[in-house]
Amino acid sequence: MPTTPRIAVIGAGPGGLLCARVLQQHGVPVTVYDMDASVDARDLGGTLDLHADTGQIALEIAGLTDAFHALARPEGQAKTSMDHHGTVLNRFTPDADDTAAPEIDRGQLRRMIADHVDPASLRWGHKLTGTETLPDGTHRLHFANGTHTDADLVVGADGTWSRVRPLASPATATYTGVCFLDVRYDDADVRHPGIARLVGDGHLFVRDGQGNAVIAQRNSNGVVRAYLAMRAPADWPGIGDLASPGGEVAVRKRLSEVFAHWDASLLPFLTDVDGGYRLRPIHVLPDAHTWPHTPGVTLIGDAAHVMSPFGGHGVNLALLDGAELAEAVAAEPTLDAAIRRHEHAMRDRATALAAGANQALQHFFGDTAPALHRAPDPAEEHRAYEERAAAYRARRSA
Incomplete structure (x- = not known):
């Protein structure tokens, strides 16, 4: 281990920031580089559920539990499932003391962690464009602004599209055949009361058994967001830039065709959007993504194991990956030993979750009637999160 190792984290998402936070808690210097101009430079999308056995454990390690619960929405754990005729198939309302998987907006989570990282260690506006391995085995990183660092x-x-991954693995994410249109409805209780009523405090899942779905979620500050989802080519609807003149009109027309057989009460999800449509094709890495040990390089979060969003494991694993890697760097005698310890734990944890999440995506968008599709029981999931959290803490204290 160098006396003062030069550690570069590429990506200031929740996982990268959490890694930096824990390293700094241990007195280990680190610099985080991100292409965004600032922590709030762009809309990051919807809400996230942080699981007691992964994401919340990571925040606990980082000393951020109180900061998280100050923003989290336990009531957001509520879930309603419907068919495309508007028939309610099942509902879940969390108990008042249920904190197994509270919701928090993506932007709120990123800002909250960034606020607890030394601002002098954050390099915004640094888009990684290339890497090279130097003769001494270290790595030089080149950024679009003309700077570089070793x-x-x-x-x-x-x-998902990590520029660091090629240093360790040739794997690239592949398209699942399912794409999401990311949309939102502002001041929903006033301006979109029908949508707000259907979504309630948490999530609404609607599918038709023909590969089409609406997945809507309550966010903070009166916002509801939704993913209009379907089996389709990755460049759906084949018009190029959705934000181009006429793009929104073409999208609405295509949506009216795809969802023509849906109940009228659900159609405002397709048309009454604020801020346009953003296409998000769903890509995944192999369930058991592995790579040979590479000195001086490792991966966390989606760079290592991007999977389908079903199950909500992505950000939770990224947070725990970051926390455990930082602890390994602080505890192990060499960087190589820290990398091996981190990657062993990460792969064991992520492989089964990736397989389950990717299978769930295919089942949800399959041709099974909604009434016959058995979604996971949220109450059972929450009990399992709490049990695994207790087991994790017991192992740490042993």
Whole structure:
């Protein structure tokens, strides 16, 4: 281990920031690089459920539990499932003391963690464009702004299309055949009362058994967001830029055709959007993504194991990956030993969850009638989260 290792985290998402936070708690210097101009430079999307056995454990390690619960919405754990005729198939309302998987907006989570990282260690406006391995085994990182830096350890926390991943693995994410249109409804209780009523405090899942769905979620500040989802080519609807003149009109027309057989009460989800449509094709890495040990390089979060959003494991694993990697760097005698310890634990945890999440996506968008599709029981999931959290804490204290 260098006396003061030069650690570069690429990506200031929740996982990368959490890694930096825990490293700094241990007195280990780190620099985080991100392409965004600032922590709030763009709309990050919808809400996240942080699980007691992964994401919440990571925040606990980082000393951020109170900060999280100050923002979290336990009532957001509520779930309603419907068919495309508007028939309610099942509902889940969490108990008042249920904190197994509270919701928090993506932007809120990123800001909350960033506020607890030394601002001098954050390099915004640094888009990684290239890497090279130097003769001494360290790595040089090149950024679009013309700067570069050398690092003893490069942590790829840069998501699905990671530019760090090629240093360790040739794998690339592949398209699942399912794409989401990300939309939102502002001041929903006043301006979109029908949508607000259907979504309630938490999530609404509607599917037709023909590969089409609406997945809507309550966010903070009166916002409801939804994913209009379908089996389709990755470039759906084949018009190029959705924000181009005429793009929104073309999208609405295509949606009216795809969802023509849906009940009229559900159609405002397709048309009454604020801020347009953003296409999000769902890509995944192999369930058991592995790579040979690479000195001075490792991956966390979606860079290592991007999977379908079903189950909500992505950000939870990214947070725990970041926390455990940081603890390994602080505890192990060499960076190589820290990388091996982190990757062993990460792969054991992520492989089964990725397989389950990717299978769930295919089942949800399959041709099974909604009434016959058995969704996981949220109450059972929550009990399992709490039991695994207790087991994790017991192992740490042993």
